[in-house]
Amino acid sequence: MSTAFTAGEQHWQARLGKLRDVVRQELVARQLERELPAPPVRIIDCGCGQGTQALRLARRGYDVTGVDASADLLARFERDLAAEPAEVRGRVRAERDMIETYAERAGLSRFPAVLCHGVLMCADDPEPVLRALAALTAPGGVVSLLVRNGDALAMRPGLLGDWAACAAAFGWPAGRPRPGGHRVVRRPGVHGRGGRFGRAAAGPGGPAGLRGASRAHRPVPAGGGAAAPDRAAAGERNGLMRLTVLGGCGAWPGAGQACSGYLVEHGRFRLLIDPGYATLPRLLLTVADATEVDAVLVSHGHPDHCADLNPLLRARVFRDDPALVPLPVYAPAGALGPVLALDRPGALDDAIALREFTPGDRLTVGPFGVRSWPLPHFMPNAGLRLEAGGRSLAYTGDTGPSPLLTELADGADVYLAEATYPWRVPPDSERYLSSGRLAGAVAREAGVGRLLLTHLQPGTEPAEAVRAAAGSFPGEIAVASAGLVAEAGPRGE
Numbered sequence: 001m002s003t004a005f006t007a008g009e010q011h012w013q014a015r016l017g018k019l020r021d022v023v024r025q026e027l028v029a030r031q032l033e034r035e036l037p038a039p040p041v042r043i044i045d046c047g048c049g050q051g052t053q054a055l056r057l058a059r060r061g062y063d064v065t066g067v068d069a070s071a072d073l074l075a076r077f078e079r080d081l082a083a084e085p086a087e088v089r090g091r092v093r094a095e096r097d098m099i100e101t102y103a104e105r106a107g108l109s110r111f112p113a114v115l116c117h118g119v120l121m122c123a124d125d126p127e128p129v130l131r132a133l134a135a136l137t138a139p140g141g142v143v144s145l146l147v148r149n150g151d152a153l154a155m156r157p158g159l160l161g162d163w164a165a166c167a168a169a170f171g172w173p174a175g176r177p178r179p180g181g182h183r184v185v186r187r188p189g190v191h192g193r194g195g196r197f198g199r200a201a202a203g204p205g206g207p208a209g210l211r212g213a214s215r216a217h218r219p220v221p222a223g224g225g226a227a228a229p230d231r232a233a234a235g236e237r238n239g240l241m242r243l244t245v246l247g248g249c250g251a252w253p254g255a256g257q258a259c260s261g262y263l264v265e266h267g268r269f270r271l272l273i274d275p276g277y278a279t280l281p282r283l284l285l286t287v288a289d290a291t292e293v294d295a296v297l298v299s300h301g302h303p304d305h306c307a308d309l310n311p312l313l314r315a316r317v318f319r320d321d322p323a324l325v326p327l328p329v330y331a332p333a334g335a336l337g338p339v340l341a342l343d344r345p346g347a348l349d350d351a352i353a354l355r356e357f358t359p360g361d362r363l364t365v366g367p368f369g370v371r372s373w374p375l376p377h378f379m380p381n382a383g384l385r386l387e388a389g390g391r392s393l394a395y396t397g398d399t400g401p402s403p404l405l406t407e408l409a410d411g412a413d414v415y416l417a418e419a420t421y422p423w424r425v426p427p428d429s430e431r432y433l434s435s436g437r438l439a440g441a442v443a444r445e446a447g448v449g450r451l452l453l454t455h456l457q458p459g460t461e462p463a464e465a466v467r468a469a470a471g472s473f474p475g476e477i478a479v480a481s482a483g484l485v486a487e488a489g490p491r492g493e
């Protein structure tokens with residue numbers, strides 16, 4: 001008698017009595033204690049296996065029938081049953097049968113409580129078992145189902161920052177586009193706590209990434225340009241603001257990881273915030289072409305926030321496209337001098353329309369209303385708050401503690417906060433850098449929707465940063481890493 005479970009039975013047996021099994025069985029038992037009618041009542045455990053729950057219930061005074069297809073597991077059940085006192089043994093029956101056929105037995109009276117734990121997810125088609133369970137249940141009876149949530153398997157590698165294993169747990173082959181190619185799929189909290197952050201497709205063949213088919217090259221004049229209004233109008237219709245993380249490493253990039261870089265879209269307008277080290281390769285996995293960015297906004301001039309502006313501009317200017325128009329780039333005054341000086345004087349002039357501002361200024365960038373705040377850092381740094389379609393994203397850039405942070409983050413849908421260290425910033429930097437703990441405290445005070453921690457010092461354990469922030473902020477928290485998507489849409493999305 002074999003079932004879809006048979007292939008995994010050895011594995012299951014090897015884990016019986018181990019911590020994970022003990023915790024699982026204990027949680028199930030506690031839940032049953034709350035939900036089942038008081039004993040004495042007849043209970044059937046369909047797919048009872050080694051009989052852990054059946055025995056516990058019999059000890060509590062229930063009459064229990066266990067049904068299972070596995071001779072080995074039923075043997076364990078019988079062995080453990082034999083060690084019980086006679087009165088418990090007298091309340092238990094173990095039957096070797098398929099759940100589906102047991103339910104068809106003539107003359108079987110229905111049960112006021114039916115259990116089926118760890119069975120349904122093994123079956124290719126759970127329907128016959130579900131039908132059998134329904135047939136076995138007395139009118140008004142209780143049915144207890146325990147079914148693995150496949151997506152939850154991504155939680156552990158996600159907390160460890162092992163994104164390849166995390167993606168694999170979702171059934172996405174690492175480095176390849178997901179089936180269907182290109183849609184952003186919002187998934188439960190891939191890193192940290194809560195559930196509305198997701199991941200974007202990336203990788204050759206899947207760039208089209210965020211929106212499917214790549215757009216034809218349509219140059220966009222400074223400030224949004226000719227193509228921008230219709231894209232913005234589309235965005236206003238769907239009311240969505242979408243943040244895609246290109247990188248979140250603080251200071252220097254990690255292996256295969258980029259420094260700060262965030263693509264923010266509203267409608268068809270694409271705003272690149274902080275093109276830090278190594279963000280251009282990530283960007284090009286997300287959009288089809290360097291010309292698909294409509295504007296750039298830079299928080300401050302440290303190279304982990306703007307170094308890849310150079311290759312971005314090169315990718316636009318060296319293509320010799322007469323239709324290309326300069327890319328509007330907004331940055332605090334003087335911030336981009338060093339990165340623009342990487343090429344010979346004038347080489348990039350045709351590629352950029354530099355719009356310098358003073359932190360504290362208000363700007364309009366395409367469909368985004370942008371407010372900025374002067375926040376304390378080793379050089380002038382602008383905290384940035386973007387609003388469009390009634391949604392908001394607040395971004396700290398790099399900053400030490402400041403009362404302005406609460407103003408910046410006030411009620412924002414997404415708060416993207418620098419958290420170079422999890423708990424404490426070393427004394428020599430404490431006026432100019434932040435921690436996960438501080439980010440959590442600001443997020444709580446400002447009443448933000450979601451907290452996205454970024455700029456973690458390479459080597460920082462992401463789960464530690466989340467823990468530090470979670471001490472104050474009770475809401476959803478994630479750590480920024482390439483491909484993570486946060487959507488702020490109309491309420492409820």
Ligand SMILES: C[S@@+](CC[C@H](N)C(=O)[O-])C[C@H]1O[C@@H](n2cnc3c(N)ncnc32)[C@H](O)[C@@H]1O
Nearest residue numbers: 003005047048049068069070098099117118119
């Ligand atoms: C993962 S084990 C769970 C055992 C037990 N319910 C528990 O939670 O500890 C699944 C059990 O369901 C049994 N099983 C799976 N499909 C079955 C079917 N169609 N009919 C009878 N038993 C089945 C397997 O033999 C195995 O003992």
